[in-house]
Amino acid sequence: MMSLSDLLVSAYILPHLSDCLISGQTCYLVGGALRDHLLGRPSADFDFATPYDPTRVACRFASRIGGRWFMMDRLRKQSRVVLKQKHEKYTYDFAPFRSDTLEGDLRLRDFTVNALAVELSSVLDLEAICDPLDARSDLNHLILRACSTDAFKDDPLRLLRGIRLVATLEMEFDPATRVLMATEVSRLGRVSAERIRNELSQIFAVDCPSDSLHRMEDLGLLDQLFGSPGQNGSFSKGIHKVEQISRRLTHYASTPSFSLERVVTEPPLSAAAILRLAGFLAGSRVLESTPQLLKQLRFSNNSNVLLRSLAELHSRRADELFALNSPGRGRALWVSRLGPDPWLSLVYLLCQVDHPEPLLENVRRAFDDYMQHEKNSRIPDLVDGSWIHSELGVQQGQLVGRLLNQLRQAEMEGRVRTLDEAHKFLKSLAQKSIDKKKDPS
DSSP, rough: OHHHHHHHHHTTOTTTTHHHTTOOOEEETHHHHHHHHHHOOOOEEEEEEEOOOOOOHHOOOOOHOOOEEEEEEETTEEEEEEEETTTTTEEEEEEEEEESSSSHHHHTTTTTTGEEEGGGGGGTGGGGGTTOOOOHHHHTTEEEBSSSTTTHHTTTTHHHHHHHHHHHOOOOOOOOHHHHHHGGGGGGGSSOOOHHHHHHHHHHHSOOOOHHHHHHHHHTHHHHHHOOTTOOOOHHHHHHHHHHHHHHHHHHHOOEEEEEGGOOOTEEEEOHHHHHHHHHHHOOOOHHHOHHHHHHHHOHHHHHHHHHHHHOOHHHHHHHHOOOOHHHHHHHHHHHHHOOOOOHHHHHHHHHHHOOGGGGGHHHHHHHHHHHOOBBOOOOOSSSSHHHHHHHHHOOOOHHHHHHHHHHHHTTTTSOOSSSHHHHHHHHHHHHHHHHHHOOO
């Protein structure tokens, strides 16, 4: 295992941050990075605490390593430095003590495993780690324990953070902590929607979040966050869908042609989190009882539209793909109607069916066809609307749009395959429309 000093050197902290301190100043590495190091886990997020306002130190550090500094909370004097190097992104958070002393600051934190600190000049000596709440014992026993009985009163978001930490660190709750969490669930309503959204996004990003969702259901957190399930929906059905999608994603992870890396998402949601959350929404049907839920949780308009389209994407659409008998352009049109992100929609369909293997080649071919014919995120019409105006004498825009939609449907069904066939098809439709006007009976 890499030594702590080597970790800090590789993360550009040593000697650069130490050199930014003026004589007499101390700076402590605290929390998650120390916890992860003791667990033998990698870390790219580092928290620092100081007995003074650390803003100037953070700014000097950012300048020295070529990072970007910004203020996170001016009132609390909390700021962040972000550094992107090659394929790695590092974040460094700076904050003053929450108490008069280092020990007092650690006792005010969320969980004991995060109540650890070491002064930068002492990182070579693990015995120099300040551990007032015996965090190392909890780490050895993989127990997540609240620092105090006021931990969730001080910040109710810690309820969700605890759920996430138990999952990512493969721990179990201390029984007293779990009882304490159950009594404080109602306080979550006091937390800003943005902070809740960010934690939920991380919970659904975990490889197998179903255990977390079961814990949330047992504690009453799902009711608090999502309201009531819709008709024929339930939280159990939502969790079951999440489990199914997670299994499929694990299976496809070793298949390069089904990589989610091509999907561009809006933070804080990852592609995998979107798929799992959409599955949960579909199974629980909570959007029926709370239509504005995603907006209330401050998901962006694009994420809102994407999640809704996926949640409404029924597995029977996979049967359509299997039976699709049309040329490349017809398949491309079918894919374009799945939703705002065709690739994510296809993967979501694969994750829903019981036996996806027979569909794999159809999915590859359909998406390749889509990419071949797509321009500016849409499939251009085979026939230009101006041709309909000039050749068929149709001037009404609404009717032109209806004719083009019918043409697209015919292409998907394989009834129209060439431009010449498209012209004949549209002429036939136009003639039928004329005949119907002459003889409305």
